[in-house]
Amino acid sequence: MPNLKDLKNRIASVKSTRKITKAMQMVAAAKLRRAQDAAEMSRPYTERFSAVMGALAASVGDSASAPRLLAGTGEDKVHLLVVLTSERGLCGGFNANIAKLARQHILKLRSAGKTVKVMTVGKKGRDSMRRDYSDLFVDHVDMSGVKRLGYADAQGVARNILDRFDAGEFDVCTIFYAEFENVVTQIPTAQQIIPASFEAPEAGAEQTLYDYEPSEEEILADLLPRGVAVQIFAALLENAASEQGARMSAMDNATRNAGEMIEDLTIEYNRSRQAVITNELIEIISGAEAL
DSSP: OOOHHHHHHHHHHHHHHHHHHHHHHHHHHHHHHHHHHHHHHHHHHHHHHHHHHHHHHHHHTTOTTSOHHHHOOSOOSEEEEEEEOOSOOOSTTHHHHHHHHHHHHHHHHHHTTOEEEEEEESHHHHHHHHHHHGGGEEEEEOOTTOSSOOHHHHHHHHHHHHHHHHTTSOSEEEEEEEEEOSSSOEEEEEEEEETTOOOOOOTTOOOOOOOOSSOHHHHHHHHHHHHHHHHHHHHHHHHHHHHHHHHHHHHHHHHHHHHHHHHHHHHHHHHHHHHHHHHHHHHHHHHHHHO
C-alpha cells in the first residue's frame, strides 16, 4: 500500500501540473484568435494573387521567354523540401504530422532515384528530421527570436530559397506546413512553389481577357519571386494558427487527464487513510482487551 505522504505529494504535484496546463490552454486560446484572424485574412489575397498569376502563366504557356521560376530548369533531379514547423512543443501531433508527411515525400522521391535536400524552418522540425535525415540537411532558419510574424520573415526565407535556385542547387522546391481548419483539425499540406504551379481554371468559368503592359513575361519575372514570398508567408500564418489550435486542444486534454488522475489519487488516498485508521483502532481495542 502506498505511503500516505507519497500520495499526498503526488496529488499536490498533479494539481500544480493542472494549473500549468490550464494556464497554457488559456494563453493558446488568446493567441489563437489573433493567429486565426491573420491566417483567414491572408487567404483571399493569396487566392486572388494565385489566380492572377495562373492567368498570366497560362497566357505565356511554354514559350522560350517564360521565366525560370515558371518554366523550371528543365529537369526534375534535385528536390529541396522546406519543412515549416514551430519553435516550441507541447502542441500535440502538430509538428509530428508535418514531419511525417515530409518523410513520406522523401521516401517516395528517393525510391524514384531523385536527390533530396532538406531545409527546416522551426526548431521542432529540425530536431525531428535530423534523427533520420541529417545527411540531407542544407540549412535551417531559426525563428525563435520572432515575437510577431511578419512578411519580412517570409521574405528572408524566400530570398534564401531563391538564391539557392539561382545557384542551381535544386530543380524543384516543395514546402510542408499545416493548413488550419479548426481547433481540432490541422491538415498537413505539401505545396510546390518552384517551378510555380497554379490550379487550372474551372471548366465553364467565365474568363476575363486583359491587355498587359509591359508583356506577360516581364510581369511574371517581377511577380514570381514575390509569389514565392507570398506563399511562404501564407504557410507561416497557417502554421501559426494551427500551432495554437493544436496546443489549445492538447492542453485541454492534459488538464482533463490531470483532473481524472487527481480524482483517482484522492480515492486511493482516502482508502489508504481509512485502512490506517482501522488498523490503529484494531490495535487500540486489542490492547484494551488484553488489559
